Amino acid sequence: MANGADVSEFDLECSNLTKRFGGFTAVNNISFNIPNGSFFSILGPSGCGKTTLLRMLAGFLEPDEGDIRIKNRSMLGVPPNKRPVNMVFQHLALFPMMTVAENIAYGLKRQGVPKAEIAVKVQSALDRINLPDAGPKRVDQLSGGQKQRIAIARCLVLDPDVLLLDEPLGALDLKLREHMKVELKQLQSQFGTTFVYITHDQSEALVMSDQVAVMNNGVFEQVGDPQDLYYNPKTAFVAGFVGDTNRWKGVVKATSGSEVQVATDDGLTLTATGIGQGCKTGDAVDIFVRPESVALSRSADALSGMENRLAGQVKNVLFNGANSRILVQDPTNGGEIMVTLPQTGEFNDLRAGQDLHLGWKLSQAKCFAQEAGKASGAEVA
Template sequence: MTLDATPDLTCTDLTKRFGDVRAVDNVSFTVPAGSFFSILGPSGCGKTTIMRMIAGFLEPTSGDISIKGRSVLNVPPNKRPVNMVFQHLALFPMMNIAENIGYGLRRRGMGKSEITTKVGDALERIGLPDIGTRKVDELSGGQKQRVAIARCMVLEPDVLLLDEPLGALDLKLREHMKVELKALQAAFDTTFVYITHDQSEALVMSDQIAVMNQGVFEQVGTARDLYYRPDTAFVAGFVGEANRWRGAITRIQSGEIEMQTPEGLTLRGTMTGTAPAIGQQADMFLRPEAINLAADTDGLGGAQNVLSGVVTSLLFNGAASRIIVREAQTGADIEVTLPQSGAFASLSKGDGVHLGWQAAQANCFAAGEA
C-alpha cells in the first residue's frame, strides 16, 4: 500500500443543506493515498450525500473538496479523477465482459490494442483472466462485483467511491466479498472510499472508519479505536454489540466512576467525554466478550463488578457463542460471548452463574450524549 504525504482526498468544512435540513454539517476529513476509508452510519445520516458531492453529482452548500491537493469544486463528474461503484452494478448485458471493462476507455478514444492490453491487465488483477468473452448473465454475483470494480479501475482514478456495493448480495457471498474487496484495493493500490450501514463490512476492510450520525462525524479512527475506545455514546452503541446500563454517578476517582441504577445495582466503569458530576446520569456500555462468567465469585479473579443471574438462552454461533443471563436483581438480560470450547460447553439453560468485569472494560458517557 502506497501512503504519500499528500492525501488523495481532503474534505474541508463540507456542508450540504436541503432547505432547512443540514444533511451534512461542517464535516472535515482527509484520506491518505492508497488507503481504504469507510463512512459508516445508519440510513439517512448523510453518508451518501457526502459521496455524491465527492463524485460531483451534488455541489456542496459550502466547504471544499480536494483530490491530490487540487479543489474539484465546479468540476463536472466526468472530469473528476474519481469513479464510482454503485449497489446496482449496471453492467451492460449486451456486451461481453471485456467490452464492459473497456467501455470507458473506448469513450476516451483509446486505441484498440491498448484497450486490449489494459482490459487483460485488469482481468488478471481481479483474478478472472479467462472470462473476457463471457456474458454478464454467465457470472456469479461475486464475479460481477469484481468486473464492476475492474471497469472503474481500468480508467485509473485517483479515488474509487463504493456506494454500499455488497448490499444486494446474499450473506455468504457478502462475507466472502469483504475479503475480496480488501485484496482488490491492495492489488490496484488505489484509494477506496466506501460507504455502508453494515458495521462488520467497515470493521473488516478499513484502514480508517468515520462513524456518521445526523450529518456529522462522531469519530474517525481504526476499527480497534472505535470498538474499544469509542469517543461518544453513539459510537459505543452503534459499533458492535454492547450491554447498556443507565444510573446516577455516586463516586468519581481518577477517571473511574461508580454509578447506581434505578434498581439499585452499583457498577463501576471508565468515564469518557464530558466531565461528570456527582448525581449526574451516565450510560455504561460493556462488550459481551469483556464479561467473565463463573459458577461462583471465586472464579471471577477479583472483578470490580460482580452480578449474578440465571442462564436463559445458549445461542450457538460457531467458535464464539452467546449466552443470555437474566440478572437476579433487575430481571434484565445480559449478553455474554464465550469461546465454544470453554465454559460454554458445560453450561445448561437454568444454571445459576456469576458475571464479572473490571471498571476499565466498561465505557461510560454522560446521559444524553447518545
C-alpha cells in the same frame, strides 16, 4: 503521476463540507483527509448522510460549503466525468446492453485511448481480477461475485485517484459477502488505489478498512482505525453502533478521577470509566459493556479482582458455535446481560436455570453522558 512540490500525502482532503436539502442538513461541516493508497470506510446507519457525502465526492452533488481536494486540486465545479474519481454503485450499474469487455472498455473509449491499447488494458484488467475469459460474456451471465469484480475492474482500469464504493456488497448473500470482503481488501492492496467505502455494516468496515469514520446525523462521530473504534469509542453512538454491546441507563452517584459509580435504572450499582465530558455526579449516563469482556465463573472467588461483579441465573443459552452467547438475569431486579460464551470447553454443559457469577474490569465498562434527544447507535442498529 504528478511530481514535485504539489504531491500531497493525501489523495483526498475535505474541509468543512456541508450539504443541506431544504431545512435538513444532510452533511454538517465535515473535514477529513485520506492518506494515499488507504482503505477508508464511512460507517453509519441509513439516513446518516453517508450517501450524500459520497455523491459529493463523485460530483453528483455540489457541496453548499467547504472544499473537496483530490491530489491537491479543488473539485468544486468539476463535473463527475472530469473528476479523477470513479464509483462502484450500490447495484453496480454494469451496462446490461454491453458485454463485459465493452463495459470495461467504456471509460477508456471516453478517454480516447487507441483501440489496440484498449484491448490490451481490458484483458490485463480481466486477468487481474481472475476472470480472463469473461470478456465476451453478457453481464447477466455472471454470478454476483463476478459482477462485483467486473464493476471494480471497470473503474480501476481508468486508474482513478480515488475509488468510491457505495455499499456494493449489500446485494450479495451472506457467504459471498464474507468472501468478497477479503477479496476487496486484496484488490485494494493489489492496485494500491485509495478506496472510500460506505456501508452500514460494521463488520465490512472493520474487516477491510485502514481507517473508519463513524457517521451519524451528518457528522463524523469518530475517525480511527478499526481497533481504536472498537476498544476506545469516543461517543455513546460509536460504542453502541460498532460491535455488539450491553447497555444500561443510569445516574452517576460518585466519581473519582475517570472512575464513575453509577446506579442503573434496574437497580445495579456499577463502576465504569467515564469518557468525555459530562459524567459528573447526578448526570444521566449510559454504560456500555461488550459481551466478550465479561468473565464467567461458577464461584464468586475467582472474580474477586474485577471491579464489577454480578450473580445471576442463566436465562437462555443462544448456541451459535464460536459466537455462542448466554443471557444472564439478575434475580433481584430482573436486569439482563448478554455474555459471550468462552469456547474453552469449561461452560459447554451450561444450561438455562443454572447460577453463575459474572465480572468485568473497570476499563471494560464505558460510561457516556446521555444526550437529550439524540438517537444512540444501539437503538438505531
